[in-house]
Amino acid sequence: MTRTFGGIELGGTKTVVVLGQPGAIREREEFPTTTPDETLSRAVKTLLHWREHGLLDAAGIASFGPVRVAPEAADFGTMLDTPKPGWAGAPVLSFVAEALSLPLAIDTDVNAAALAEYGAGAAQGCPVVVYLTIGTGVGGGVLLNGAPLHGMLHPEIGHVRLRRMAGDAFPGICRFHGDCVEGLLSGPALVARFGRHPGEVEAGDRVWDAVAHDLAEVLAMLVLTLSPQRIVVGGGVTNRQPHLLPATRSRLPHILGGYLRDCTHAALERLVVPPALGDDAGPMGSLILAEQALAAKGAN
Template sequence: MHKLAGIELGGTKTVVVLGQAGRIDERLEFATTEPEETIARAIETIEGWRDDKPVDAVGIASFGPIRVSREAADYGCLLDTPKPGWSGAAVVAPVAAALGCPVALDTDVNAAALAEQRHGAAQGCDSMVYLTIGTGLGGGVLICGEPVHGLLHPEIGHVRLRRAAGDGFEGACAFHGDCLEGLLSGPALAARLGTHPSRVDAENPMWEPVAHDLAELLAMLVLTVAPERIVVGGGVAQRQPQLLPMAVGRVPTLLGGYLRDCTREKLGGMIVPPQLGDDAGPMGALVLASRALEDRVAAVRHVPAAA
């Protein structure tokens, strides 16, 4: 049995796990501090699990933006991020150097999407989106079962969409103001609501413009990605479960009758909470590790025999 490790590197906390794709056997969580300290603690944790043999592969599911193209000179490094001290930080190189095994990297939301597609709420779906609404807002996209990469990776949280009429909140994103992360993330909601979102009753009318903004996001994804499933996770969605059905109920109106199949009932079965909860990211990291090991085995099999 192969021994796999995963690192979910979040803006607030880091989760390190040992197990298999679809199964977590060991788990440790700690605060994400400075880059060197955080990465070193993750490596130390994995090395501590080396009893009978070293791990076979590691998957890293990281907050972003991060360079995911292996051809890039700064592959595995954070780009410009609002988290102090992390812009330019190397994530992959120190892990690979210390552990000497295959290492795979993707965004935390792409990894969570892989986990939910393989083991959770999006099983059987070739195309899906995983959204997380918490400290930030991110979205992972799978097309034909593969995470979307291009110039970078999807940055859904920094899209701007139509605002609700009369909503004067300026937004809280340091880069874009009223992008989706600046409107819907936990810190943005705290500024928008004047208190921690968990303290605002579900029936409070202050949730109405918030539900509108989430509905705009969902309608945009339906029109641009045409996913079979949208899984919406994160602390905000978990603590305010009324928000998702409020938003889903607004999507048909926003679509304006253009997609007649997108009824409220249809969308209610298509836009769902995660099945894996807080384990989506760590389990996604283990999926990345299994893919890294598969790639290594395939590469070895295709090495020409010596003459």
């Protein structure tokens, strides 16, 4: 019997609601992420429509964060101190669960995207995977043997502090940390840094040098701390600026200082890659979460 799943990719700028199976999105709806009530109500309305037509067996939520993903926590599924105005404390999971009464799972959008790339994308066969997204915010998901890494919370790679490029005085825009990864590399950070939309800045403009340096520092940190077989770098910034990833990779050997002999230029070409699933990685991951939710219910 073929099961059909619903998924919500809850992003900082837009929300994507999809119907299908892992590997095959059949229907989708996209709309801006506004207030919690308006956004979640619209997502639920779409899922209920599919359910009323007998098309929904379970659902998954791939959410921006930070969000509580530990099932044993009293605030499981609740948005924490997010930079997204108005969303701190939003009861994401319970809002959807009360409306659907179906098997339901929640994880971060980046963990979901990592699951999708691991299952059918650029990270197949890799025991240790990092998915880094650079868009409205910056987030990172980590998989160990196909399972998302959850600890005290979940990885918050976007708020790590960096060793800055000499002479770069941009203060960053993160309201928590200033010049953390998100404060330096997110889409809004680049607008503040450049004084214009990144799409208006030529690929060869030297203002990209500091951006490539910062991203290379992030990647070096990930290589040294997690030793991944694949780092998939997605999100609107890198997807729309294809010159940025090669420029970043070229800086990595210098930053690593010859310490890791295996990190040759050729090896880095295989290690640091764009998502094979493109912008569908997150929505596809939400369907994987839904499939896992149904499997977990059957096992209980």
